[in-house]
Amino acid sequence: MAKQTFCLLIIIFCAACSTTRPFKTSDGQKLPNSIAETRRIKIGGIKQFVTIRGADRRNPILLWLHGGPGSIAMPFFIHYNASLENQFTVVYWDQRGSGKSYSSRIPSASMTLDQFITDTHELTDWLKKRFQQDKVVLAGHSWGSLLGMHVIARHPDDYSAFVAVSPAINWLEGARISYEFTLNTAQQKQDTTALATLKRIGKPDDGFLSDEGAYKQHRALVEKYGGVLHQNLKLPHSQLLLRSKEYSLLDLLKTRKIARLSAPLVKEIFPKLDLKSQIPAVEVPVYFFLGRYDYNCPSELAADYYNSLQAPFKELIWFEESAHSACWEESDKFNALVMEKLLPAKSEGVPK
Numbered sequence: 001m002a003k004q005t006f007c008l009l010i011i012i013f014c015a016a017c018s019t020t021r022p023f024k025t026s027d028g029q030k031l032p033n034s035i036a037e038t039r040r041i042k043i044g045g046i047k048q049f050v051t052i053r054g055a056d057r058r059n060p061i062l063l064w065l066h067g068g069p070g071s072i073a074m075p076f077f078i079h080y081n082a083s084l085e086n087q088f089t090v091v092y093w094d095q096r097g098s099g100k101s102y103s104s105r106i107p108s109a110s111m112t113l114d115q116f117i118t119d120t121h122e123l124t125d126w127l128k129k130r131f132q133q134d135k136v137v138l139a140g141h142s143w144g145s146l147l148g149m150h151v152i153a154r155h156p157d158d159y160s161a162f163v164a165v166s167p168a169i170n171w172l173e174g175a176r177i178s179y180e181f182t183l184n185t186a187q188q189k190q191d192t193t194a195l196a197t198l199k200r201i202g203k204p205d206d207g208f209l210s211d212e213g214a215y216k217q218h219r220a221l222v223e224k225y226g227g228v229l230h231q232n233l234k235l236p237h238s239q240l241l242l243r244s245k246e247y248s249l250l251d252l253l254k255t256r257k258i259a260r261l262s263a264p265l266v267k268e269i270f271p272k273l274d275l276k277s278q279i280p281a282v283e284v285p286v287y288f289f290l291g292r293y294d295y296n297c298p299s300e301l302a303a304d305y306y307n308s309l310q311a312p313f314k315e316l317i318w319f320e321e322s323a324h325s326a327c328w329e330e331s332d333k334f335n336a337l338v339m340e341k342l343l344p345a346k347s348e349g350v351p352k
Contacts, residue, residue: 019245020051020078023085033057035089038100038246041126044110044119049100051246053078054089060160060344061127061136062088065095065120065144065151069111070262072099072255073141075244080233080331087339088137091127092246095119097261100247102254111265113150120151124158137342139163141327142297146269149279156283161342165289165334166324169301171270175204177298182221194221219296227295230323281310287341288315289334291322315341 023034035057040047051074062084066073074092084090094101096119097111124136138159140148145167152162168174179198186194198221201214222228241252288306290299306316317337319326327334 020053021245023053023055031055041123043122043126044096044115046096046103046106046110047101048096048119048123049094050123051078051092052089053085053092055086057089057131059087059089060342061091061131061133062338062342063091063120063124063127063136063138064093065138065140065148066093066098067142067144068098068262069095069116069143069265070098070258071143072241072247072252072258074099074246075241076328078244078246080328081335083335084338087343089131091123093123098258099254100251102251102258102261104257106261108261108264111261113147113265113269116147116265117150117154120147121155121158124151124155128158135160137161137163139165139338140167141165142168142324146273146275149275149282152282152284152286153279159284160344161285161287162282163287163289163338163342164302165327166291166294166297166299167275167288167302167305168270168273168297169275169305171273172204174298174301177300178222178227178295179204179218181227181295181298182218182225185225186221194224197221222295225295226293226323228324229329230291230293231321231329233325233328276305276308280308283312285313286311286315287317289317289319289326289337291319291324291326291329293323296324 020036020038022036023031025031033056035052035054038049038051040049042048064073064077066077072094074094077090077092081090096116097103097106124138127136128134135157136159138148138152138161140146140163142165145164148162148164149167152159182194183198185191186198197217201211201217219228241247286309288302290302292299294302303316306314319330319333322329
């Protein structure tokens with residue numbers, strides 16, 4: 001009986017450990033006008049979690065769209081991009097079925113691109129009303145950039161600008177480029193084990209993208225050769241997850257369930273992904289932040305898409321020491337550029 005009680009207490013403790021660090025003055029008092037909260041909001045008919053952080057709630061709203069689908073990314077944004085909270089009211093959102101927003105009651109049929117676009121717009125409306133602002137700055141990483149492009153294409157009046165970090169552009173063409181990268185690198189390094197793996201799984205055109213096991217093997221080689229992270233992050237992913245105040249241990253144990261729930265969305269969207277033909281133009285200023293060594297979502301494809309994209313204003317910025325996560329690999333540069341480019345000009349109120 002004592003053992004059962006102890007286990008129950010551990011479960012309750014793990015579930016309860018979820019908060020976010022407040023903003024305080026030098027004498028330990030809460031910073032006036034600051035906001036630091038983790039809360040549930042009903043979005044798209046289900047409860048979804050957001051953490052909202054900012055030194056002054058009157059600052060412009062910055063809404064992050066994390067990668068995946070299904071990634072737990074909030075701890076990384078909060079750690080590496082915390083300085084943005086001094087100039088923006090930053091909203092970290094666990095999308096439908098991800099992180100703290102996962103629930104076994106979410107219908108798998110609701111995991112569609114249209115639903116995610118609707119969810120994003122509904123959250124945007126809620127934020128605009130709560131903070132009494134007309135527009136939101138939107139930023140997306142990887143899958144979040146793909147989602148963000150669809151959101152600004154459908155609802156341009158709600159967003160003052162969009163930052164696309166390492167966007168997914170074309171699934172099949174990206175896989176071909178990634179495969180050539182791993183093959184060439186394996187040949188240069190005389191990595192016989194990798195060469196045998198690549199020969200066994202075959203080229204993307206031979207169908208390895210439809211084989212989950214083969215896809216994971218290839219993704220592991222892209223990561224091994226620096227196409228996901230070009231440099232080591234200051235803290236390992238596992239440490240950041242375990243140290244996160246916003247997540248409980250139980251939240252972190254749901255990753256496999258999250259992956260299973262997100263699988264239909266991946267199968268629906270990525271095989272037919274081609275942003276160049278699907279979204280040739282937008283009516284919102286856009287910034288592309290690309291890692292020079294990104295072979296997860298090859299940056300050369302993103303640059304090609306950027307060149308053809310029609311927008312009222314656009315700018316591409318290269319991160320020369322990054323692969324797929326410039327926002328974390330070169331976080332100081334990233335944060336400085338977001339503040340330089342996205343904060344409204346005092347005289348004109350437009351992107352600089």
